Amino acid sequence: MKKIELKILDPRIGNELPLPTYATPGSAGLDLRACIDQDLELKPGETQLIPTGIAIYINDPSLAATILPRSGLGHKHGIVLGNLVGLIDSDYQGQLMVSCWNRGDTTFTITQGERIAQLVFVPVVQAEFELVEEFASSERGEGGFGHSGSH
Ligand SMILES: O=c1ccn([C@H]2C[C@H](O)[C@@H](COP(=O)(O)OP(=O)(O)OP(=O)(O)O)O2)c(=O)[nH]1
Numbered sequence: 001m002k003k004i005e006l007k008i009l010d011p012r013i014g015n016e017l018p019l020p021t022y023a024t025p026g027s028a029g030l031d032l033r034a035c036i037d038q039d040l041e042l043k044p045g046e047t048q049l050i051p052t053g054i055a056i057y058i059n060d061p062s063l064a065a066t067i068l069p070r071s072g073l074g075h076k077h078g079i080v081l082g083n084l085v086g087l088i089d090s091d092y093q094g095q096l097m098v099s100c101w102n103r104g105d106t107t108f109t110i111t112q113g114e115r116i117a118q119l120v121f122v123p124v125v126q127a128e129f130e131l132v133e134e135f136a137s138s139e140r141g142e143g144g145f146g147h148s149g150s151h
């Protein structure tokens, strides 16, 4: 397993609020918890930036982390992410924040310590652009946006 530096920013982390861990040996995501002082009502259509109480420093340009919705919250309660997907740069050292968006039609209460989203580490390739006048032709060419049909 890859070692990633983590700083505890809120004293509740590691005590009342556990550090993020993989729930099962095959889990891809580490659940992130709402590190808030009181329960928070998210009205329909509302978005709030929720602190997690932790910071990570990935410190490797070939890695990033994504923040993704939890499927149960998203599907059953309409709680997804205001930015749809969060991207954590390898040089970011600030607190991990989760933008929670209630896209549903009922108010949802985020409780202290609730697992609101998940963190997934992903490999990254940084590209350097090489200017050309023409591309070697490919089978697809410039076709896109459904040009191959729907069946
Ligand atoms: O859901 C998120 C998304 C981003 N971040 C942090 C980590 C990331 O490295 C930084 C910047 O994110 P991004 O590049 O997506 O936002 P930006 O609007 O381009 O801000 P910046 O100008 O700081 O890059 O904010 C979070 O904590 N949570």
Ligand SMILES: [Mg+2]
Binding pocket: none
């Ligand atoms: Mg940016």
